[in-house]
Amino acid sequence: MSEEFKFSDPGEGLQEAEVLEIHVAEGDHVNDGDTVLTVETDKAATDVSAPFSGTIEKVHLKTGDVVRVDDLLFSYVPDDGDDEEDTDSGEQGEKDEEDKKDEKDQEEETSESDDENQSSKESTRESSEESAEDEKAEESDQEAASDEDEEQGDRQEKDDEGEKKRQEKQPDKTDKKTARKAKRDQPPVPAAPSTRRLARERGVDLHDIEPSGPQGRVTTEDVEAAAKEGGRQPPGSGKALPDFSQWGDTERVAIRSVRRVTAERMTQSWTQIPHVYHQDVADVTELERFRHDYEASAQENGGKFTLTILVMKAMVFALKQFPHFNASLDNENQEIVLKRYFHVGLAVATERGLLVPVIRDVDKKNLIELTEAVSTTVERARNGELGREDMEGGCMTLTNPGPLGGTALTPLINLPEVAILGLGQARLEPVVHGDLDNYEVKPRLLLPLSLGFDHRVNDGADAANFVTTLIGALEDPQSLLLKI
Template sequence: MAKEIKVPQIGDGVESATVSEVLVAEGDKIEKDQSVIAVESDKASVEVPSSAAGTIKEIKISEGDEVEVGQVIILLEESDDDDDDETEEDNGEASEEEKEKENTSEEENENEDEDSGEKQSGKKKKKIKEENPEDNDEEPEEDDADENKDEKKSSKKDESEADKTSEEKENKKSGESSGESSTGAGIQASPGTRRLARELGVDLTELAEEISGRVSEKDVKEFAKKDSQKSTRSASISLPDFEKWGSVERKPLNNIRKATAKNVTASWQSVPHVFQFDEADITDIQQYLEVNQDKAEKAGGKLTITALLTKIVASALVRFPKFNASIDMENEEMILKNYVNIGIAVATEKGLLVPVIKDADKKSIIEIATELTNIAEKARDGKLSKEDMEGANFSISNLGGIGGTNFTPIVPAFQVAILGISRSAKKPVYIDDEFKPREILPLSLSYDHRLIDGADGAAFINWITQALEDPYKALLGA
């Protein structure tokens, strides 16, 4: 009789999920608690185990199907071992009945041989003959015992062979369920490694071509890291024939655009972004900029909100060192840096460039303003060197000169946060029992949730907001 394998309770409040992968195939022999399908819901991604051992008769679902808790997903022909167990139980019950009959016979035949062992032996032999009238020769009890021993040895041998091939079967099932998919047919890898490969989008077939032997979780992580650096997912998307709808013109991407596309794609794929927003009242700080503009111009620069924010952010990075760090997932470490280098995004005709202000925490606002003016000119003239664009720990992107109320910048590679600045605007602010016109600056903070939590992000942007509203806060390092 076929046994039904159903979807168990996946998680609290989860009533349905989508089948992301079928890990077995019809005809496969599986063990109890062996994973048969993988499902994904809005709360979890798990593998569903079989509630029994046996041979798969029918798979009632396929990848992409929506399944509910309690739904039948597989029909299973239970293994012979289970049937043997049931037979043994039946034999046990029959044996108990025989014993009762034998005890009754013993009481009725008290005058016979007192050796109970001989009586039982004789009765058993007699019973065997009665049940098997075709058998003319009696078999001694030793033969029965030998047969039981042989059966046990055969059973143990079968179990041993099953243990040896269980891993191969698991790999085969995962491969057969997806053909030439990312699970990789016939590749030696544990279920945990296969699950990690699915989560990171790693094709085990491609990975197996680069290594020999069993694939480990470390191999998957290293391959995912290299894959994200050498290519983008967009490259694998097949474009339609746009000429069907009209004439087109193709232009090659310049090197800056190629690098930008590669870097932002890698960052977006590997960094779990969180976005934090705030507004700063910069009415008073604008007066500060106007009063000190002459000093900056004499030094060869221009005092701007970007220059002031660079100094404020530098002070913030000293106070909040995790924002001045990088995360090393391969070694599971946080790299804290004892220097403060800030990248400043500059728009050019060829694309976005990000020159770096080195040791920003040790420079004055006037020094930063002068350096910003110089590197911005070099960027627009295409004269930035490789050294000018290396070593940033944090970045600032100011779109205020172009427009917009808010945006969500992508965290650059090897950094954990970036601050976006939008166009300021006059807004009525309730102060001293009345509304007053104030210049309000929108701020957007993007950060890497692997290292920075929401409370950290809120504290960081809150400190920057307060420093903008009180310039002396940043100057004094308070």
């Protein structure tokens, strides 16, 4: 007898995943613990193992499908299926014998009760004849009373119809006023300001939400869940698109995998975080000379020694001076979580989309160790070998599209972080040194910096000081080496 294998929660409350590869086919035999499926959750590939031993009877999905918790994956016949069927048939036979015995006992009880029923019927006929005359007298009295009730009912019905018509002609203002007053009289719902703002954007009434936070507090997740069930969607999301094919050929491509998760995360970041940006440029002429001098040695021992490695070290130096950038905002408890470790997220462009693996303990690694860690992580990201744990626990993210071009950018913060640093393209430009009366123009390598920060946690002055400290470290590589 076949059984079903359904998709279960892949961890940390995730509800769905995309099927990357199916490792079994119908008729294949699998053992408990064998990998039968590879799915992608939160940009990371995860293997799904069989919790059974048996033969695959039917595969209910295909590569590229998005499966949700409790979706049917496989039907299978367990290895001990024959023994179970024999046991079931034996139990069924015993049950049938018991049923027959119960039926026989019931027949005997029925025959005994027939005799008792016969005698009770005779006494019932006698009592019925006596009560018949009394019933006739009561019926005549009831008929007279009912005639009077009918006349009174007709008059009441006419009055009710008239009142109903009068109410229909008047607008139903009373009910609306009562409802509004009732809502005003309700006590305020415990929720953070950002949660209230999100509820307004989604068109969700906080009074209608079942809170899941501590002490009856409504969380942002509660609001998002309520919005999905029936609240207002963000502007433009529900507007129907025109038929583009009327103007020419078109093609539709499903939003899947990394792109789908990126879209969800970036929408969440942009709608929940009040982004502010501080931009400046760093003179990295001497830093580039230092990098070039040690590039060959570093590559022999670790990997590609890039400007990104040195910027990561300078970031950690600045984070130590300004710990509120190495933090997360706990809206529910109205607290800022300051982190005493320094894990830097590094944005990596891959064929599947943008991934942000985390480089651990940047402060504790020397330049060679950091170069090796970054090179290995980037390679794993581009080969699709990252797990979800490799992209968790970051303190601040660094994104560097500069080699592709661009003088400025406004990157979005990677929740639950509160800041992100973007690098533009380093360019050789003329720079004026001196004052109005005594100056000289020199070619210098300038690196554009763009710091995006959460204004709920840091202010503009904090951002300016952070970037100034960062620039000071980048422009003096000898000092940077002493500081890191």
